[in-house]
Amino acid sequence: MHSTGTTIERRVALARRAGGPEVIEVAVETLPEPGPGEALVRVAAAGLNHADSLIRSGGYVVTMPFPLAVGVEAAGTVVAAGDGAAIAPGTRVCGTGWLGSCADHVVVPVERIVPIPDDLGFAEAASIAHAGAAAGALSRVWPLEGRRAAVWGAAGAVGRLLVTRLSGNGTEVIGIAGGERVAVPARLGAAHVVDRTAGDVAEHVREATGGRGVDAVFDPVAAATFHTSLAMLAPRGCLINYGQLGGGVTNAALGDLFTSGGTFVTKFNAGAYVDGFADVAGLIREALELAVRRPEVVTPVAARFPLSEAAAAYRALESGAAGKVLVVVEDG
Ligand SMILES: NC(=O)c1ccc[n+]([C@@H]2O[C@H](COP(=O)([O-])OP(=O)(O)OC[C@H]3O[C@@H](n4cnc5c(N)ncnc54)[C@H](OP(=O)(O)O)[C@@H]3O)[C@@H](O)[C@H]2O)c1
Structure with missing residues (x-):
């Protein structure tokens, strides 16, 4: 300078x-x-x-x-x-x-x-x-105390803080991560961890929730995970999209929210x-x-x-x- x-x-x-x-x-x-x-x-x-x-x-x-x-x-x-x-x-x-x-x-x-x-x-x-x-604002999006949430990218920068915040506030968290990073979410308080590189992620999340699914899923990936995220939701659950690491969603229809159980989708805007x-x-x-x-x-x-x-x-x-x-x- x-x-x-x-x-x-x-x-x-x-x-x-x-x-x-x-x-x-x-x-x-x-x-x-x-x-x-x-x-x-x-x-x-x-x-x-x-x-x-x-x-x-x-x-x-x-x-x-x-x-x-x-x-x-x-x-x-x-x-x-x-x-x-x-x-x-x-x-x-x-x-x-x-x-x-x-x-x-x-x-x-x-x-x-x-x-x-x-x-x-x-x-x-x-x-x-x-x-x-971001994690602080995301934790305000959907009422989750005493409920269940899945977090993609649970070992990433936002994911780590989100898992910690949600589990600290009484949410049962299913952390989704890949490769060596699967060890991280449990250390942060996740009740269950799903390795996204091993099998059907939505099926594993359902197994971890006794078949019911989660009340919210936090998804920073978008196109590559959108339908998998819908498939892991409980009835009237919410998909909170907050990034597009896997490309913007172009392959979704309103009918997808009907078939996934009257679910909700929001595109997170931190300013809101x-x-x-x-x-x-x-x-x-x-x-x-x-x-x-x-x-x-x-x-x-x-x-x-x-x-x-x-x-x-x-x-x-x-x-x-x-x-x-x-x-x-x-x-x-
Ligand atoms: N205000 C906002 O709206 C706001 C603020 C901050 C960040 N964000 C968004 O949040 C997202 C995460 O940011 P970050 O800083 O936490 O990034 P990061 O540290 O790079 O973590 C992202 C994680 O996502 C997972 N991932 C990457 N590609 C994936 C794919 N195709 N399918 C499934 N999982 C994938 C990876 O974990 P694994 O390989 O372990 O699964 C990675 O650790 C970004 O999309 C970013 O734009 C939004």
Whole structure:
């Protein structure tokens, strides 16, 4: 970063146009100094998320103008605070909704900033902020206390926190994971675990529930799992779709909800379940506190890339890295 006194120059990963990781390049850009209620944060680690890729593709339900400064999640240190921003320089912080977080510096509204507990590092904080907000909001979607829920991707970043939250709130959780990750959901409180690579997943979930099925299924995969998810629901259960790791659903009909038992389907919109950024910050704080007590809720880091290799970092994310992909800022 170079400061002229009124403006700041930063290095940032920019997508010049819609497309794959190849459209990302690292550019030097002028940042305004933090305005009222904002803080300037020196980024130590930016967490990459699947939503970044969907938005950059240009074909997602959320659209943003190009050139697009990529990334929404990071952890770092406050360098300066604007008027009225109650955060001290030197504070270690993290958050999501930090647009253009894949950079060496970012200016963020202070209500989107959450201090990092002393016991956590930047990598953990940049791995849990976005997932913590998502899992907290997801746990509000359907009444599940004393009921049963299945969670796909139960060993992923969001899945770990969701399994922990739901089981801690009295939900009987069936965690679905693949390969070596099947060991994870039981450690987080899942009552049953289903290996998605071994046999009929819906059948296994039904077996685990005495044949009744689950009251809700949390599905971040979409097209590849949609009908399997419907098939594991109890009558009047709800499929909560919150991602499209397996492509957008194009092969469904309203009649599918009849044949699956008068079921419900929702496309999760986090904004509909949170009351502004103070609420989001509260959910992140809860996830950070949980991570201090139970480190296994934090997804392991799969790969670290320097900012100069941001495009390669997104390639790793999009080729199915098992764990969090971080861009670690060299001078951060
Ligand atoms: N606000 C929001 O709406 C919001 C916020 C955050 C994340 N999300 C979405 O949540 C999803 C998960 O994000 P994350 O950060 O937790 O990702 P992640 O850490 O990469 O975990 C995703 C997990 O999904 C499983 N998976 C991947 N492809 C699959 C497939 N074809 N069929 C079944 N399971 C598959 C994998 O687990 P196994 O191989 O072990 O099964 C993987 O561990 C993404 O779709 C993301 O876009 C939404």
